[in-house]
Amino acid sequence: MNPEQLELTIGWLYPTLMSTYGDRGNAICLQKRAQWRGIIVQILPLDQQTPAEVIRQADIFVGGGAQDRQQEIVMRDLRGAKAEILREKIEMGTPGVFTCGSPQLLGHYYEPALGQRIEGLGLLDFVSKHPGPDARRCIGNVVFELTASPLAEELETMVGTKPIVIGFENHGGRTYLGKVAPLGRVVKGYGNNGEDGTEGAFYRNAIATYSHGPLLPKNPFIADWLIQKALTQKYQTSVSLSPLDDRLAQQARTAMFKRLDLTNLSQEPVNY
Ligand code: GLN
Secondary structure, rough: OOOOHHHEEEEEEOOOOOOOOOOOHHHHHHHHHHHHHHEEEEEEEEOOOOHHHHHHHEEEEEEEEHHHHHHHHHHHHHOOHHHHHHHHHOHHHHHOOEEOHHHHOOEEEEEOOOOEEOOOOOOOOOOEOOOOOOOOOOEEEEEEEEEEOOOHHHHHHHOOOOEEEEEEEEEOOOEEOOOOOOOOOEOOOOOOOOOOOEEEEEEOOOOEEOOOOOOHHHHHHHHHHHHHHHHHHHOOOOOOOOOOHHHHHHHHHHHHHHHHHOOOOOOOOOOO
């Protein structure tokens, strides 16, 4: 299929209420990497004013992090029709990247540092709890090996090596997984809770992670996987993306591996 005929709508959940620590970077990265392939991209903000039915237009979801207070406002708005459509889309395989506060809302519940438990959509089988205002936040660079199947295998085929993800986390809440698959295994950093070595979760084609908005610019192969999945779903035919010059991203990765004393992991191909 000729990429110039393709269109992609990125549904950005609550861009003003939920976009901490550079989360807009994920939306921009998807937009640019699709446009550089000649794909027509629309960024569709999905906020409090958006009628529920509009959520159906999204081919791919981006959801960012938020402070506890904003999460509560979002959760109140997301109940009912909006929640149902989002749930339906994710169940049907619409891909998405949900960061920090957003996955907390997709789980069973989030217990904030102060105040009442916020009920989530229950779409992902996990719970998140903040141990309280005096608890240490989980802050810093995070590195994890992507293990969720079939995502890990598909990425390995794409990049020709085990997919290692570099990110940045900043959260007070700790996530404890039920039956849902973790997204990956922590090499450096805290991940879901700083205890069990898991990071994020993967369900259908939804990526949940504590890694903030530099995630896709620093790991462009995940952005391309999301774009490819979205287009394949939308057009019901396999779509292949032309390679881009990712040398800058690669250099940033190499520098970060060096800084974190993980140079053994930095052997990765530039193009795929
Ligand atoms: N409020 C959540 C927490 O502290 C999410 C924070 C965030 O999205 N950065 O865990």
